[in-house]
Amino acid sequence: MLTVGELLTDLDVRLLAGEASVDQPVRWVHITELPDPTPFLSGGELLLTTGMALTEPKTQKTFVTRLAEHGLAGLGVGTGFLHDAVPPAMVKTAAELGFPLFEVPYDLPFIALTERAFTRLVNEQYALLQRSIVAQERLQRIVLSERGLDAIAGQLSTLIGGAAMVFDGRGERRTVRTFRRDLPDELVDEVGNELRERARRGEGREFLPTAAELGGRALALPVSSPGAEPGAVPQAWLVAAKDQGGLAEIDRLILHQAVTVVALELLRVRVADATERRLAGDVLSEIVAGEVEGAELQRRLEPFGLGGRTTALALATSAGPPEAGVEAVVADALRAEAVSGLVATTGRFVGVLLPGLLDEELFDTCERLVARITAALGTAPLAGAGRAVPAGRARETWHEARCALEARELGADPAPASSNGDRPAKPGRVATYRDLGSFQLLLALQDSDALRVYCDSLLAPIEEGDGHYGGELMRSLEAFIECNGQWEAAARRLYCHRHTLRYRIRKIEELTGRDLARARDRIEFWLALRGREMAPSTPRESTAQ
Numbered sequence: 337m338l339t340v341g342e343l344l345t346d347l348d349v350r351l352l353a354g355e356a357s358v359d360q361p362v363r364w365v366h367i368t369e370l371p372d373p374t375p376f377l378s379g380g381e382l383l384l385t386t387g388m389a390l391t392e393p394k395t396q397k398t399f400v401t402r403l404a405e406h407g408l409a410g411l412g413v414g415t416g417f418l419h420d421a422v423p424p425a426m427v428k429t430a431a432e433l434g435f436p437l438f439e440v441p442y443d444l445p446f447i448a449l450t451e452r453a454f455t456r457l458v459n460e461q462y463a464l465l466q467r468s469i470v471a472q473e474r475l476q477r478i479v480l481s482e483r484g485l486d487a488i489a490g491q492l493s494t495l496i497g498g499a500a501m502v503f504d505g506r507g508e509r510r511t512v513r514t515f516r517r518d519l520p521d522e523l524v525d526e527v528g529n530e531l532r533e534r535a536r537r538g539e540g541r542e543f544l545p546t547a548a549e550l551g552g553r554a555l556a557l558p559v560s561s562p563g564a565e566p567g568a569v570p571q572a573w574l575v576a577a578k579d580q581g582g583l584a585e586i587d588r589l590i591l592h593q594a595v596t597v598v599a600l601e602l603l604r605v606r607v608a609d610a611t612e613r614r615l616a617g618d619v620l621s622e623i624v625a626g627e628v629e630g631a632e633l634q635r636r637l638e639p640f641g642l643g644g645r646t647t648a649l650a651l652a653t654s655a656g657p658p659e660a661g662v663e664a665v666v667a668d669a670l671r672a673e674a675v676s677g678l679v680a681t682t683g684r685f686v687g688v689l690l691p692g693l694l695d696e697e698l699f700d701t702c703e704r705l706v707a708r709i710t711a712a713l714g715t716a717p718l719a720g721a722g723r724a725v726p727a728g729r730a731r732e733t734w735h736e737a738r739c740a741l742e743a744r745e746l747g748a749d750p751a752p753a754s755s756n757g758d759r760p761a762k763p764g765r766v767a768t769y770r771d772l773g774s775f776q777l778l779l780a781l782q783d784s785d786a787l788r789v790y791c792d793s794l795l796a797p798i799e800e801g802d803g804h805y806g807g808e809l810m811r812s813l814e815a816f817i818e819c820n821g822q823w824e825a826a827a828r829r830l831y832c833h834r835h836t837l838r839y840r841i842r843k844i845e846e847l848t849g850r851d852l853a854r855a856r857d858r859i860e861f862w863l864a865l866r867g868r869e870m871a872p873s874t875p876r877e878s879t880a881q
Contacts, residue, residue, distance in 0.1 A: 496583070
């Protein structure tokens with residue numbers, strides 16, 4: 337940028353003070369005769385005056401002090417009008433403050449200085465514009481070639497000569513690219529934690545990261561969602577840090593343009609993922625049925641941002657399948673919270689798989705999601721959350737979430753602490769795996785002989801005790817339990833008369849010796865049914881064998 341020293345080069349002016357500060361950039365040039373022009377200046381200007389209002393040493397000293405404290409680039413005093421020479425009080429004060437002060441002789445008009453400065457500044461702005469256009473074209477080509485956020489961050493890092501980082505709206509890193517100076521993971525995590533705190537406070541405006549190691553050479557810019565209100569929590573953050581020195585004007589211009597490019601890339605990814613997300617229902621159905629697990633399941637979940645650890649949230653708005661639009665409301669709530677995930681309907685539930693979070697953060701996130709869903713639907717859904725597990729074991733967290741929801745729906749009274757010592761979750765809208773208390777031990781026996789033995793001990797008498805009619809009894813039992821013992825609702829689900837259902841339930845009680853009017857027996861049957869889903873019974877040998 338144009339500096340004071342460059343502007344004065346080859347001009348018939350005499351520098352009287354502030355020699356060490358002549359490399360200060362000049363943002364603009366102004367002429368004034370006001371005793372205090374600072375209310376009309378923003379800093380970085382070079383000021384010219386004849387000093388017509390500066391007749392006393394005291395006012396002269398005050399004038400120079402005000403300009404220096406306001407961040408001006410320098411001061412030129414025209415002589416040959418009121419003053420034959422620059423007043424000593426001004427020279428002394430400028431020298432003490434290290435503030436550039438020079439004399440403009442009578443035969444050098446101010447316009448010679450202003451024209452020279454304006455020509456240089458306009459040329460600089462044009463050069464900046466050209467450079468920014470070239471930079472934006474490079475970044476846009478990356479978007480069009482579908483090379484992803486990492487390539488955008490890499491090109492941006494080269495353009496600004498520093499690190500370029502993209503985080504999601506919750507402060508989780510998406511990509512980090514450096515120039516010549518590496519950033520320690522601890523420093524990147526510190527920036528992410530600051531973004532996470534801002535998201536929790538609902539702050540979404542640009543700011544200077546406070547990490548001491550960045551030393552004022554970084555800038556964080558929000559990447560807002562289309563149609564979002566100014567200051568709302570953004571969908572992502574773009575953070576840049578120069579390798580050396582502060583961000584120049586061209587760097588800031590490129591970064592603000594890069595925000596738009598990052599937003600376009602995120603939009604492109606969302607559109608490209610739309611087809612895959614339509615398959616979310618199939619994926620969740622396969623998870624629930626246990627048809628896919630391990631590395632294959634992890635691969636299937638990666639397009640949804642769930643390739644690491646994942647947590648399930650089960651939602652139910654009624655005893656039957658969710659109404660049209662509920663799934664879209666849940667997806668909107670996820671976007672509003674800047675949380676990636678999978679949303680799909682399975683049976684009477686809307687299932688959500690979220691990135692794996694620590695318990696307290698998980699509970700807080702789920703509570704906020706349910707609050708948004710409640711506000712949109714006008715009614716509070718039942719909700720249950722499982723624990724964070726590796727993506728390949730997503731079936732486990734889904735069953736924990738569903739069981740936690742159904743346990744609350746059935747009015748279960750879990751033990752005050754779980755079998756593994758976890759403390760119960762704090763009360764809220766969302767039931768969690770912690771609320772299952774000692775039943776967590778049973779759910780932990782997935783795909784084990786112990787779980788099959790437990791399930792068969794309750795369900796085998798029903799399946800085997802009445803021949804081919806056992807299947808109808810099993811369907812009736814599940815409908816009766818899921819409708820929480822409500823005869824009319826269960827009969828409607830089975831498309832049978834309530835007297836038929838009553839007969840079937842009495843038959844089940846005769847075969848098992850249980851009383852389905854008791855909540856305890858209903859809960860045990862419910863656990864056996866859920867356990868059967870997690871660990872299907874192996875074919876039993878016939879009695880003849």
